[in-house]
Amino acid sequence: MEKIFKLTQSAVETLAEKYGTPLLVLSLEQIEHNYRFLTENLPGVKIYYAVKANPDERIVRTLADLGSCFDVASDGEMLALTELGIAPDRMVYANPFKTHNGLAVAKRTGVYKFTFDSESEIYKMAKAIPGGTVLLRVRVDNPKALVDLNKKFGAHPDDALRLLKIAREQGLDVAGLCFHVGSQSLSADAYVDAINICRRLFDDAAKEGFKLRILDIGGGFPIPAIDTEVDALAITRTIREMLEKNFSDIEIWAEPGRFICGTTVNLITRVIGTQHRNSQQWYFLDDGLYGTFSGVIFDHWDFELLTFKPDVEKIPATFAGPSCDSLDVMFRDKMTVPLEMDDIILVPNCGSYTSASATVFNGFAKTTRIVWEDVKQEIETIPLAAATSNRTL
Incomplete structure (x- = not known):
């Protein structure tokens, strides 16, 4: 990820004079560069851009044209993308706790892919979207992340099979597992741990008659920060090797947000x-x-x-x-x-x-x-x- 958008002094001065300050300057070329970096270094992984990171319409349109899918977390995000002409099968409602209005909008717009991490959510989804496709979000502790999302989200691995069984009993399409290592994770270590945990859970689920077919590795890919160098190539290389070793026949998703838009x-x-x-x-x-x-x-x-x-x-x-x-x-x-x-x-x-x-x-x-x-x-x-x-x- 060697290309980073940074304006020159003359550009800054000219823009400030012409448009005034404060002013945000967005590079769509950098958006494309970041997206292609991931698709080239994580081949075969389906990218679901986390809209919450930056929902700017121009970013969303650019990514849609490139073939990206989208991670949405609310009724507002689903409606905004629908108005842009983005098909519902390109969205995953990836909020482990969905509002009733969010589920109603999902049904109305045709969004049918969801994540969850609790028993209470299963009954909500089954009632609102019978037969919906669901991924169980597994907790992966990573205190080194800038924002450790697992303090709030993710089912303990020991509880995974029980939740999968309840979801199946409720008639949902139990498709796989997902995790999120936490925002701005500076190494691949947490991904390695998470992939190993999910491999074990896939095997345990198979013994119970499940045919899980999707693994969502979430986001967390880092960008350069003050006094922090990022080796994105090394991180993606390790992730790719782990996926090839453990999930070569499984559909893989990722939900990057910061990595796609942070440097743009x-x-x-x-x-x-x-x-x-x-x-x-x-x-x-x-x-x-x-x-x-x-x-x-x-x-x-x-x-x-x-x-x-x-x-x-x-x-x-x-x-x-x-x-x-x-x-x-x-x-x-x-x-x-x-x-x-x-x-x-x-x-x-x-x-x-x-x-x-x-x-x-x-x-x-x-x-x-x-x-x-x-x-x-x-x-x-x-x-x-x-x-x-x-x-x-």
Whole structure:
């Protein structure tokens, strides 16, 4: 995954002048690159893009044209994709606890593939969608993940057979198993453990007369972060080898979100205020915690901030957003070169769990989004490689 979308200084300055700030710039070419990386390095795996990571219509349309399927988690996501003309057999309702309205919408739109991890969910699905195709989500503990989803979701492996039997008794099409190793998992270790667990469960299920035919390996594929290098090739190579060894005759799904969209968006934001308070320098930006930086709270993400100022001695600073809420503070004690009013900051790798969880609190509109490929011909400097003058804050 060597190609990373990062605007040059001249592009940032021109875009800020033309469109104002804050501004989100999306690269659809990077979307395609990330999708093809997975399909080429995990051959035969059916990709279900996790819409929740970034539901931007242009991302969804691009992936649909490439042949992607979609992981939806709500009635809203199902309806949005249906309005875009995406067929229901390209969706899996992958929320282990579905709302009654969600199941009603699934029935109305024709979505029939589901995941579950509890007995109570079985009866809901069987009543709403008789004969629906279901995958049991298995818990795989991975405390090293940035977000350990298994603290909330996943049935214990020891309970798997019991749940599969109940689902079969209720007339559901028990098709397979699924797992999620947790968001931003930096190695293949958790995938190896999960695949081994599922192989054992497939064998145990076969002894009970089940003919499981699908394994969903979820998401969790990582992207580069501050001081974190990612070897996506090594991770996918190990996963591919494990799947070939253990599940060569089984249909394999994956549900990437961050990996597909995380590196596709750059934020351009601006310093709108400076102040020295509580013995530290503060910088106020025109985007904040209720906007694109919502990922600080909801995704535990430490955003990289880039400036084009000379590389001088750095100082610790607090970065706050524009709202009139004291909670709206993104970073404290973040090392930075000294900044001034109207200085522009570039924030790369902010395509996942950012604009998707932004709000309009305090009357601030959600940050404007443009597509890089639509405007790059207007920009004097076209290259996407990071300028050598970029400085990390």
